[in-house]
Amino acid sequence: MAPHDRLRTRGSAQPLEAGTWWYAAVAGEAADSFSARVRKRMRHAWLGSVLLVAIVYAGLTLTATGQRWENAVLVGGLTDGLTDGTSAAGTLAAASEASGTLQHLTVFSLAVALIVLTAIGMVRGRYALTVAALGTVAGSLVLAEVLQRFLLGRPDLVGAPPLLAQNTFPSGHTAVAASVMAGLVLVVPYAARGWAVGLCALWSTAVGTYTVAAGWNRPSDTIGADLLVLAVACGYLAVLARRGKVATARTGPVPLRTLVVTVPLAVVAVCGLSLGTSLLVESMFVLDPADPSVPRIAHQAGPALVAGAGAAVALLLLGLLRRVDVGVRPAPYRLASTVVDEEAGPFPTEADHEIS
Structure with missing residues (x-):
């Protein structure tokens, strides 16, 4: 065995410096390293999101x-408009006006959000996080458009009118709002996250709910968009963890300003999912499909379910990053039962020996 191939034991057991290639190649890949645990968590979350x-x-x-129920959600909106004395033409005109307003609002919000995300990342000097945040927004929108237009069709299984047979899965409007929320997770400091x-997330949930209430999207479109954004965000977070861009956050008492927004978000998630699910089951399986009350109940179930799902996805993303600071240098990792040679790097502490 050549001298430079010997297992060396001299040197002191010093921690590996974060950011070096030794850290990325050895410590970052250790099964018990913080980066590896975060990366594994994000991979599981990504897979779960895709399956959902x-x-x-x-x-x-x-x-x-499923198609009958979602068609009833859309028809229920028109029915509610007719029962309060509005004509069919007036109801359709109101829905069209709401859709146009939502279109302009979403485009304006996207432009402002991209500027804000870029500004926060640049001011903090977190260029990798800025790229990841903008990539989350762009990737979510591109994937939503590709899936909607080319891959995920909507076969007409119930003989629905052409207006109700159009494919809108997943929702592009909801993807815009949810991806901005996910991008904000990446660039804001941990203390303000x-x-x-x-x-x-409250704004994003409101946008998704409004798309269903206005008849612009079905519940599955909005829920699918929220889950799609979660998958994209988890993918970027897994890459950042692989590069050693995560570290344990210094935690303290939860600030009151955080509880003021997260508690209402939790209430929306619990109440929306429970109420929406109960109304969904009632309108889909309990009542007779010919019952005239089915569209009204379905229309009530749709926005409630969408609001609950949107809030739950936001809370899940925050939960996945609990005590995880993104974009900072991780603490040096000390390999167990190893020593570090300044020239050779970490090797097992075994005596020199020759291989015969």
């Missing part, structure tokens, strides 16, 4: 029962 997108799409878009993301 597939379940929502298959259950509500590729089955006749809770209240900043909570406020943005």
Whole structure:
């Protein structure tokens, strides 16, 4: 064995310096390292999000029962407008006006959000996080458009009118709002993450709910978009963890300003999911499909379910990053039972030996 191939034991057991190639190659890959644990968590969350997108799409878009219920959600909005004395033409005109308002609001919000995300990242000097945040927004929008236009169709299984048979899965408007919220998770400091993301999540949830209430999207479109954004964000976070861009955050008492926004978000998640699910079951399986009250109950179930799902996705993303600071140098990692040679790097502490 050549001298430079010997296992060396001299040197002191010093921690590996974060950011070096030794850290990335050895410490960052250690099973018990913080980066590895965060990366594993994000991979699991990414896989779960993708599976949930597939379940929502298959259950509500590729089955006749799901299509009838979502069509009833849209018809219920028109029915509510007719029962309060509004004509059919007036109801359709109001829905069209609401859709136009939502279109302009979303475009304006996207432009402002991109500027804000870039400004926060640049001011903090977190260029990798800025790229990841903008990539989350752009990647979510591109994926939503590609899936909607080319990959995920909506076969007409119930003979619905052409207006109700159009494919809108996943929702592009909801993807805009949810991706801005996810991008904010990446660029804001850990101390401000809770209240900043909570406020943005409330806005994002309101946008998704309004798209369903206005008849612009079905519940599956909005829920699928929220889960799609969660998958994209978890993918970027896994990459950042792989590069050693995560560290344990210094935690203290939860600030009151954080509770002011996260508690209402939790209330929306619990109440929306429970109420929406109960109304969904009632309108889909309990009542007779010919019952005239089905569209009204379905229309009530749709926005409630969407609001609960949007708030739950935001809370889940915050929970996945609990005590995780993104974009900072991680603490040096000390390899167990190893020593570090300044020239050779970390090697097992074994005596020199020759291989015969």
